Amino acid sequence: MALGLGCSSRPGKARNNKTGSWRVFKPIFDHDKCTKCGMCKTICPEGCIEELEDEFFVPNETYCKGCGMCAEECPSDAITMEQEEK
Amino acid sequence: MAETSCELFDCGHRACGGCGAALASRLILKATGKNTIIAAATGCMEVFSTPYPETAWKVPWIHSLFENNSAVASGICASLKKQGRTEKVVAIGGDGSTFDIGMLCLSGAFERGHDFTYICYDNEAYMNTGIQRSGATPYDASTTTSPAGKCSIGNSRPKKDLPQILAAHGAPYVATASIAYPSDVVKKIEKAINTPGPCYVQIHAPCCTGWGFEGEKTLAIGKLAIETGLWVNYEMEDGVVSRVKKVIRKPVETYLKEQKRFRHLFKPTVNTEEIAKIQAIADKNAEKYGTDLKLKNKPDPVVP
Amino acid sequence: MLEITEGSHAVAKAVKMSRPQVIAAYPITPQTHIVETLADMVADCELDAEYITVESEFSALSACLGASAAGSRTYSATTSQGLALMFEVCFNVSGMRLPVVMTIANRALGAPLSIWNDQQDSISLRDCGWLQFYAEDNQEATDLHYIAYKVAENPEVLLPAFVCFDGFILSHTYEPVDMLIQEDVDRFLPPYKPVQKLDAADPISFGMYATPEYYLEFRYEHDQAMKRAKNAIHKAGKEFGEMFGRDYSALVEGYRLEDAETAIIAIGSLCGTVKDAIDEMRTAGKKVGLLKIRCFRPFPADEIRDALSHVKRVAVLDKNISVGAKGAVAIEVRDALYGKTMPVLGYVIGLGGRDVRISDVKNIVSLAEAGKGDQFYGLRLEVL
Numbered sequence: 001m002a003l004g005l006g007c008s009s010r011p012g013k014a015r016n017n018k019t020g021s022w023r024v025f026k027p028i029f030d031h032d033k034c035t036k037c038g039m040c041k042t043i044c045p046e047g048c049i050e051e052l053e054d055e056f057f058v059p060n061e062t063y064c065k066g067c068g069m070c071a072e073e074c075p076s077d078a079i080t081m082e083q084e085e086k
Numbered sequence: 087m088a089e090t091s092c093e094l095f096d097c098g099h100r101a102c103g104g105c106g107a108a109l110a111s112r113l114i115l116k117a118t119g120k121n122t123i124i125a126a127a128t129g130c131m132e133v134f135s136t137p138y139p140e141t142a143w144k145v146p147w148i149h150s151l152f153e154n155n156s157a158v159a160s161g162i163c164a165s166l167k168k169q170g171r172t173e174k175v176v177a178i179g180g181d182g183s184t185f186d187i188g189m190l191c192l193s194g195a196f197e198r199g200h201d202f203t204y205i206c207y208d209n210e211a212y213m214n215t216g217i218q219r220s221g222a223t224p225y226d227a228s229t230t231t232s233p234a235g236k237c238s239i240g241n242s243r244p245k246k247d248l249p250q251i252l253a254a255h256g257a258p259y260v261a262t263a264s265i266a267y268p269s270d271v272v273k274k275i276e277k278a279i280n281t282p283g284p285c286y287v288q289i290h291a292p293c294c295t296g297w298g299f300e301g302e303k304t305l306a307i308g309k310l311a312i313e314t315g316l317w318v319n320y321e322m323e324d325g326v327v328s329r330v331k332k333v334i335r336k337p338v339e340t341y342l343k344e345q346k347r348f349r350h351l352f353k354p355t356v357n358t359e360e361i362a363k364i365q366a367i368a369d370k371n372a373e374k375y376g377t378d379l380k381l382k383n384k385p386d387p388v389v390p
Numbered sequence: 391m392l393e394i395t396e397g398s399h400a401v402a403k404a405v406k407m408s409r410p411q412v413i414a415a416y417p418i419t420p421q422t423h424i425v426e427t428l429a430d431m432v433a434d435c436e437l438d439a440e441y442i443t444v445e446s447e448f449s450a451l452s453a454c455l456g457a458s459a460a461g462s463r464t465y466s467a468t469t470s471q472g473l474a475l476m477f478e479v480c481f482n483v484s485g486m487r488l489p490v491v492m493t494i495a496n497r498a499l500g501a502p503l504s505i506w507n508d509q510q511d512s513i514s515l516r517d518c519g520w521l522q523f524y525a526e527d528n529q530e531a532t533d534l535h536y537i538a539y540k541v542a543e544n545p546e547v548l549l550p551a552f553v554c555f556d557g558f559i560l561s562h563t564y565e566p567v568d569m570l571i572q573e574d575v576d577r578f579l580p581p582y583k584p585v586q587k588l589d590a591a592d593p594i595s596f597g598m599y600a601t602p603e604y605y606l607e608f609r610y611e612h613d614q615a616m617k618r619a620k621n622a623i624h625k626a627g628k629e630f631g632e633m634f635g636r637d638y639s640a641l642v643e644g645y646r647l648e649d650a651e652t653a654i655i656a657i658g659s660l661c662g663t664v665k666d667a668i669d670e671m672r673t674a675g676k677k678v679g680l681l682k683i684r685c686f687r688p689f690p691a692d693e694i695r696d697a698l699s700h701v702k703r704v705a706v707l708d709k710n711i712s713v714g715a716k717g718a719v720a721i722e723v724r725d726a727l728y729g730k731t732m733p734v735l736g737y738v739i740g741l742g743g744r745d746v747r748i749s750d751v752k753n754i755v756s757l758a759e760a761g762k763g764d765q766f767y768g769l770r771l772e773v774l
Binding site: 120121122123125132133136137138139141143144145146147148149150151154157158159160161162164165166167168169173190191193194197198 | 411412414439440442443444445446448449452453454455456457458459460461462464478479482486588589590592593594595596597598599600601604
C-alpha cells in the first residue's frame with residue numbers, strides 16, 4: 001500500500017517543500033562583521049542557517065523564507081535584508 | 087549539508103515567516119533529543135508541520151484530536167511503562183488546546199501523575215483557525231471573536247493563570263519561558279523532561295500574523311512582553327516560585343503600541359483608562375513574582 | 391471449564407486472558423462490573439496491565455489510542471452516554487487503524503435519560519469504521535472478545551472493534567459459560583505485533599492531516615479494510631471452532647430458517663427470546679425462522695441476501711431508531727434485499743429497556759403476515 005497507514009509518514013518529505021520560493025527579502029551575511037556567536041542559527045524559525053567549517057554561518061537559500069529575524073537579532077549587525085531580484 | 091543537519095525539526099514546514107511557534111518547535115526538540123515521543127494537539131504547529139505526506143518531525147509523533155493530547159500521552163506513558171521503554175513523552179499544544187478545550191484531559195493527566203511533560207506554545211489566541219480569543223488571550227487584545235469596536239475594548243477577561251492551576255495539581259515542576267530567551271527555553275524543557283512526574287512548560291510564542299507586527303520583530307516583541315511585566319518568566323518547584331527573570335520595567339505602552347491587536351487603545355485616541363488597567367496587571371505581576379530589578383546605590387526604578 | 395457466572399465477570403475474565411497491556415477505565419452503568427472486576431484482578435496481581443482511571447470516557451478512548459499507537463494491546467468498556475462522548479475519538483481510532491477492542495454494554499441514549507437496554511448507542515455509531523459484534527448470550531459475549539482481538543489485529547484489517555452485549559439483560563445475568571483457560575487463549579491469540587508504532591528507533595508521524603488530494607483515498611483504504619475483515623472473521627471464527635468447538639466463522643446465523651416462510655431478523659439477546667417464540671410457533675404449525683446478525687459491521691449484505699432468498703416475508707426487530715426514518719437494521723436489510731419482491735417490515739421494540747416477550751414476537755409475526763410493519767411496537771397508548 002502506497003498510502004501511509006492511517007495517514008502516517010516517515011520523516012524526510014517536508015524537504016520537498018522548498019519554502020525559499022516564499023521569499024521577498026533575502027538575508028546577506030557579512031562575515032567580516034560576524035563574531036560567530038551563533039545567535040542567527042539558534043533563532044531561525046526554519047532551522048536553515050548552517051554553520052560552515054570555518055564557523056561562520058550561511059542561510060540555506062532553498063528554505064529561507066526571508067523573515068528577517070536573523071538580521072534583526074544579530075548583535076553585530078552582520079546581516080542585512082535585501083530585496084531579492086527574481 | 088541540509089541532509090546531514092542534526093536538527094530534529096526539518097526545513098520545509100509551512101509556518102509563516104518569523105513564526106514564534108516554529109522556533110519553539112526547534113527549541114523543544116533541541117531540548118528533548120531523539121529519544122522522545124510527541125503527542126500533539128491540532129493547531130498551528132501541527133498543521134504547518136504535517137500535511138500528508140510531508141512531516142517536519144524526525145522523532146515519533148502523533149496527532150489525534152484538538153483536546154486530547156494529554157490523554158493520548160497518558161496512554162503512551164502507560165504503554166511504555168509496560169514495555170519497559172525509556173523514551174520521554176512530551177505533549178505539545180497551543181493555548182487554545184491547553185487552556186480551553188483540553189483542560190479536562192490536562193487536569194486528569196496531571197492529577198494521575200503520569201511521567202510526562204506538557205509544553206504549551208502560547209500565542210494567546212486560536213491562531214490556526216484565524217485569531218479567535220482563548221483563555222490565554224490577554225486583557226484588551228482584539229481578536230476576531232473579541233474584536234474591538236464601538237462598544238467593546240476587545241477581550242474583557244484577564245489571562246487564565248494555568249501554571250498556578252497545574253502547580254495546584256501537585257506538578258513537581260512548572261515553568262514559564264519565552265522564545266525571546268531561547269537557551270532558557272531549552273534549559274527549562276530539559277529540566278522538565280528530567281523531573282519525574284507531570285511537568286509543565288508554557289512558552290510565550292509571539293505571533294506576527296495574529297498580533298500584527300513584522301515577522302522580523304518576533305523576538306523583540308517577546309522581550310518587550312517580559313520587560314513590561316506582562317509576561318513573567320519563572321519556575322515553580324513543588325508550587326514554590328523561584329528563578330524569576332528580573333527586569334528594569336518599561337511602561338506597558340512600549341509593548342502594546344507595537345501590535346495591531348492593541349491598536350484600538352491608541353487610535354483614534356489614546357485610551358488612557360484601559361492602558362492604566364493593563365499597567366495595573368503588569369504592576370500586579372511585578373509585585374506577585376518580584377520581577378523588578380533593584381539596583382544597588384540607585385533609587386528603585388520608577389514606572390509611571 | 392463451565393461456570394455459572396455474571397456476564398460482566400465472564401467478559402472481564404476473557405479480557406484478562408487476552409492479555410491487554412493497557413486498560414483505560416471510566417465507570418458507567420451497566421458496564422461497571424467489568425472495569426471493577428478488572429481492577430480487582432490488577433490489584434491482586436492476576437492481571438499484569440497498566441490500569442488508568444481516566445477522568446472521562448473521552449479520555450479513556452484517547453488513552454487507548456495513545457497506548458495502541460505505542461504498540462500495546464489495549465482495552466476499554468463503555469455504553470450509551472460514554473460511547474456518545476467518545477464519538478470523536480471513535481472516528482479517530484479507526485481512521486488511524488488502531489486495533490483497540492472495547493466492550494459496549496448496550497444501553498439507551500438520553501434524553502430521556504435511561505440506564506436500561508437498547509442498542510441505539512452502538513448502532514448510532516455504525517458509520518465510524520469500527521467492527522461491530524453482537525452477542526446473543528454470555529457465552530458469545532465472552533468468546534467474541536478473543537475473536538475481536540484476533541480480527542482487529544490482523545495486518546489485513548487493523549481496525550478497532552466493539553463487542554456489544556445487552557446491558558443488564560446479559561451484563562448482569564448469571565448464565566453458564568464455558569471459560570477457556572489461559573493456555574488455550576494464548577494458543578488462539580498470540581501477542582500483539584504492531585505493523586507500525588511510535589518508536590524512537592524508527593520515527594513515524596501518526597495522524598497527519600490529509601488535503602483533498604488524499605482524503606478520499608484514505609477513506610477508501612479504510613473501507614477496504616472493513617471489507618477484508620469478513621475473511622478475517624471467517625478465518626478466526628473457523629479456527630476458534632476447530633480449537634474449542636464453537637464456530638464463529640459466520641457473520642449471520644440461521645435458526646430453523648431453511649424452510650421458513652417468515653424470517654425474523656434480530657440482534658443480541660433478543661435472539662434467545664425469538665428462538666423460544668419460533669419453537670412455539672413451529673409447534674403450532676407456522677414456518678418461522680430467525681436470521682441472527684452476529685456481525686453488524688462489516689454489514690453482511692450478501693449473507694443476508696443468500697439466507698433469505700426463499701422466504702415470503704421478513705420481519706426486522708430494531709432495538710434502535712433512526713429518528714425521522716426507521717430502525718437502522720431494517721433500513722440496511724431492505725437495502726441488502728433490494729430487487730427482491732418479499733416485503734421487509736420493521737418493528738421498533740424494546741427501547742429503553744422495555745421488555746420483549748415471546749408473545750410480542752408472536753404478535754409481530756402476525757402483524758408481518760398481515761403486511762403491517764414499520765411501526766413502534768408495543769406503544770402504551772394510555773400514557774400518550
